[in-house]
Amino acid sequence: MAFHMEGGIMVFTPTLEQFRDFPRFISYMEEHGAHHNGIAKIIPPKEWKPCRDYNGVDDFVIPTPVSQFVTGQQGVYQVFNIQKKSLIFSKFKEMANSDLYKPPKVKDNEELERKYWKNVTFNPPIYGADIPGSLYDQDVKEWNINHLGTILDTVTEEYGVSIPGGLNCAESTNFASLRWIEYGKKAKRCMCRKDMVQINMDVFVEKFQPEQWEEYCRKKESKATPTKHSESSRSTGTKHNKLLEFSFKPPPTKKSKLKEEDDDLEEEVDEGRGQIGDDISMDCGRVNLMIL
Structure with a gap:
């Protein structure tokens, strides 16, 4: 199996045959130390298609879209997630491709990232996150998010993740190899x-x-x-361990501003369509399929 390094990250390019057995491929990656970096990238073979047709997703309901308001400066930020009313994917797609939300024209991803952080406090992005379900075709056997063949298949959690790159969709799930069990037994709950x-x-x-x-x-x-x-x-009331709980709430002066920005979301927008991407990233026992 071939792999190379990009920016300190191991990038794997398996064939379709090597791609078929997910647990075996993860073991191969760990044998070469991919887990020590905390993240690795897998470029699937061109023959692999998780979904043949995405035309039927326009009526897919996003139950609780999230508007992400960010405050702060110089690399220190606080994030307030404001839940929105449910909407269907076709409406979400229109918003993502409107002038208000679509990414600026840039020469590379590094410039896009710089612009994102420079403007992160001005225009709250909209995420359709934490949605159970999958867009995979049911007959897909290779790297199907719904049944990867690892020990976590009985307690699978799916959720969507978005990145600041325009309209995109991601499916992700936790997975674990046998090596993970010893870590799980020793882990303490936060x-x-x-x-x-x-x-x-x-x-x-x-x-x-x-x-x-x-x-x-x-x-x-x-x-x-x-x-x-x-x-x-307990009988003497002595506390040997004091637990601190922190909560962050928007300041009162922000509420009216958030409401005003919320009301501005329903403006006229342009048409657009997402296309499936060709990258899979893995971080900390999670596999993410990006649909761009």
Whole structure:
């Protein structure tokens, strides 16, 4: 399997035959150290088509579009995500290709990125993110987001991601190899926010590490049993660990401005159409298919 380096990132160019087995390909990438960089790029073979026809997506409903308001300067920013009313994809497409939202003409991606950060606080982008579902054809067997063949297929989460490059769509899902189980067993849940999630590792240990199941249950039970020290701490009101919770809300003076900008979204726009891209990126156990 061929790969090369671009800007410190490993770029893989598999054949269709090499592309068929997702878990095996991930193992190959890890054997060559791709996971140490935190991100890698895979260029699929030209024969691979996740969807033959995108003409039927115009009536696809985006339930909660998000308008992303950014405040800050000199590289330090706060983001406020304002949920919008639902709309269909054809309307979203019109907005994305309007003069208000379409990207400026640039000579390369670096210039586009510079312009994005220079203007990020002026024109809030609209994202159709966190939408369960898939545009893959059901008979696609290679790298199908819905069933990649990894240990996370039973607890798959799909969500959309957008980047500041005009109209585009991305499908992404979490995945994990057998090597990930030990990390999952040792991971601690972040308590800094109320909406943080945690994956229960029981199903993975029982299915993929059956020889460790009994010992795993004993350790888990011992951790859950309160000790005399912890009982004494609760009775005396002593707090050994203080958890801080931070929340950010737009200042009162911003609300009227956000409302005014919100009302300006429904203006006349131009037609446009997205086309499927040819890049797949992988970062931190996630595969992203970009449809450009």
